[in-house]
Amino acid sequence: MDWHELLSMVERRLGMYVGRPRYDRAFSVVTGFDLARGRGELAEFQRWMSERHQGSPLTFWALILVEAFGGQATEEHLGTDEDHQLAIGHLCRRLREFLDLDAAGPPAPI
Numbered sequence: 603m604d605w606h607e608l609l610s611m612v613e614r615r616l617g618m619y620v621g622r623p624r625y626d627r628a629f630s631v632v633t634g635f636d637l638a639r640g641r642g643e644l645a646e647f648q649r650w651m652s653e654r655h656q657g658s659p660l661t662f663w664a665l666i667l668v669e670a671f672g673g674q675a676t677e678e679h680l681g682t683d684e685d686h687q688l689a690i691g692h693l694c695r696r697l698r699e700f701l702d703l704d705a706a707g708p709p710a711p712i
Contacts, residue, residue, distance in 0.1 A: 609694040625689040629663045666693045
């Protein structure tokens, strides 16, 4: 399995593997996959996300929520199934964007 297959599964079939699809569960699956691969792609993704947010000290999973919902969004703001799905979709889109840019060279500055 590669990143693109995993992200497709997380977006479309997460509930089949972890029960109710929740952002924290999607984040856990992505983190576990990264650790199993042993290549450190999420560490690079963290740097990339931080640069996109002018060196923000927030973790990438928190920055995803800020991008998806604005302001000071946290997991407490995920009140509905739709909120969780929106956050999961945004996480997958950003990871795809990063992985595509990573393959083509360093990301362009914002």
